[in-house]
Amino acid sequence: MTNTRPDEFELIARLTQGLSSRPDVDQSVGDDCAVLDMGGNMQLLATCDSQVEDVHFTFATSSPRDIGRKALAINISDIAAMGGEPRYALISLILPSRKTFRLEVLDAIYSGLRQEAEQFNVAIVGGNVAGTARHEHASLIIDISLLGAVERGHALLRSGARAGDTLFVTGAPGESAAGLFTLLHPELPYPSQARETARAIFRVPRPRVREGRILSSFGPSIVTAMLDISDGLSGDLQHICERSGVGARVVVAQLPQSSALRSIATVASHDPLDWILNGGEDYELLFSVSPGHEETVVKAVQSATGTPVTAIGTICPPEEGMKLVWPGGREETLVPKSWDHLRSSST
C-alpha cells in the first residue's frame, strides 16, 4: 500500500467510488457542490472545505481575520461556481491542544468569518469546537460546510461542455500566486501597489457570486459548464474536460494579464504564464458558452458587475486533449500542474 500514494483527487475517487445515492440527489461528489432536491422552486447546493494551518494558510502571511474571511470565501466561491446564492454556513473548528487557548486569535478568526458571512448574506447556523489531544502545537483547522440555493434546473455543472463552445474566464487569474510569491520572497523590490493588490487577492479572494448568478440565469443549455479556479486554470480546465468528455484549446495571446501580475513577474524573473495557468486560489470563474450566445452572456455579466470576462479558447473533441496555442499557431500539450492538498503530507 505504500508504493503508490494517491493524490487528493485519486483518494476522494477511491473512497467515494460507487456510493449509493437517493433519487433526490441530482449531483453528488465530483462537482463544486452537490445539487439536492428538497421539492421547492429552488434546489439546495451543499459544499464543504477544510483549511488546515501550515497547509492552506499560515499566520506568518495572513492575519487571523483574513484567515477567517478566506475560509468562508472559498466555500462561497464553490456556491458561486454552480451559479447559486450562498445561504447557510456550519463552522467546525479544531483547536490545537495548547494549554491556553489563544482566545484573541479565535475571536479574530471568527470576526473574519462573520464579516465575510454578512457581506454575502450568509447565516452561520451551526458551530462546533473540538480540541486535539496529541500535540500542543497541532494545526488549527477550520472546516466549513456551506449551503446555498439555485433555481431548479439552473445549476451549472462541470459536465456539460461540448466541442464548439467558447471558453471564458472572469477577471485575471494568477494574481493570487503572485501575491503569495511576494510574501515568500519579501526582499525583492516589487512596485508597492502591485504587491498590495496581489497580496489582497491571495489573502481574501473575491467569490464571484453576482457573476455566477447572472450566468446561471442563462441555464446550462447556454452556459454549458462552469467551475471556480481554486487549483489553477490548467488543473481546473482538466476537471471540465474530464467531466464533460471533451478537450480544450487555450490561446496564450488571449489570456488576460493584470498589470500587477506583470510587474511582479518582471521583478521576480518569473514566467507570468506559470502563475496564470497553474497558480490557483484566484477563485475566478471558468466557463463554457454554446455557439451563438457568447456576446449576450459576456455583456450581461460585464454590464451588471463591471467584472471583465475574457474568451480564452475553445472546447474541442476529446481526442484533441488539452492544448496551448502559441502566437503563430504552434500547439503544445497543456499539462495541468495543480495544487495537491495532500502534497505536504506525502513528501
Place this chain on the structure above:
Amino acid sequence: MTNTRPDEFELIARLTQGLSSRPDVDQSVGDDCAVLDMGGNMQLLATCDSQVEDVHFTFATSSPRDIGRKALAINISDIAAMGGEPRYALISLILPSRKTFRLEVLDAIYSGLRQEAEQFNVAIVGGNVAGTARHEHASLIIDISLLGAVERGHALLRSGARAGDTLFVTGAPGESAAGLFTLLHPELPYPSQARETARAIFRVPRPRVREGRILSSFGPSIVTAMLDISDGLSGDLQHICERSGVGARVVVAQLPQSSALRSIATVASHDPLDWILNGGEDYELLFSVSPGHEETVVKAVQSATGTPVTAIGTICPPEEGMKLVWPGGREETLVPKSWDHLRSSST
C-alpha cells in the same frame, strides 16, 4: 486571557454571540440542528460534528469500520433529535501527515461510513480530504455535516418544555459509559454478554430516527422539547432547562437500568446512577410531553418501534432548578457532569 479557559459550550456561545441571521433561518446555533426554510413542504435540518482521534475515539478500543459508523451515527442522531429524516452527508477527512497513508484504515473507516449511510438512507454527497503538515502522528479527524428534513412546523426544539410536562427517555442510558469502562478496565470479570452489549452501544450507537419521526408527527404542542443524550442525561437535561427556561425533577426510582449496565456496575463497584446520569454517548432521546398526551405518545412509539419509553420525571418552574428525587421523597440538587470536548486540551 489565560486565567479563564472557557469550556466547549462557553466558547461556542462566545464565538456565535449576536450572529446576524436571515429570515429563512427558523432555528440557528443552540439546538441539535439548524432549521432552515427553503420554501417547500419540508424544512431543512443541518448539523455538524467532528470526531478527533484520541479525543472522541481511539483505534485501541474501536475498529476503523466502527469509528466510521459512529462518526455518522452521532450526526444522524442529531437529525433524529429534531424529529427529522436524515438525507445528505458531507464528509471531511483530515489525515495525519504520515509519509505513507494507511489506505486500508481509511478504506475501512469509509466502509463504516457507507454502511451507516445505507442503513439510514443517507446519501454521501460531498467529500473532502486534507492532510496536516506539522506532525507525522497528528490525530485523524472525521468532520461530518449532515442534512435532513422535517415537515414544516414539526421540528422538535430544546426550547418548548413547560412546567407540568412529563419527561421521558427512550431505551436505557448509561450502557455506553459502562461499555467504555469495560474497555478501559478489561481485567475485570464482567459477564461476557453484558460486556458485549455495552461495548456494542459504545462503539456504534443506535440513532433513534424512527422514534424521533413518530414523536415529531405529534408536533411541538404535544412533544414540547427534545434532544439526544450525547453529553449525559444530566448535562443534556440542563440544555433543555436552559433553553426552555424551566426546572426539572428526575425520579431516581423511575430511571431505567438495563441488566447489562447493572451487572457491569456490580463487577466494577461503580454506582450505576453515575453512568445513567452522566455517562453520555448513548444517543437516546430525552423529551417532554404536555399534560394529557403522555399515554398516546408512549404507545405510539413503543408499538411502532418496540423501543422502551420511560417517564423519568417532570418539568417544573425555573426557580426549582434541577432536582433528583430519592425514594422516600428526599430531593437533592442534580449537578450536571457533562463531557467537555475541550477538556482533553485544557488540562
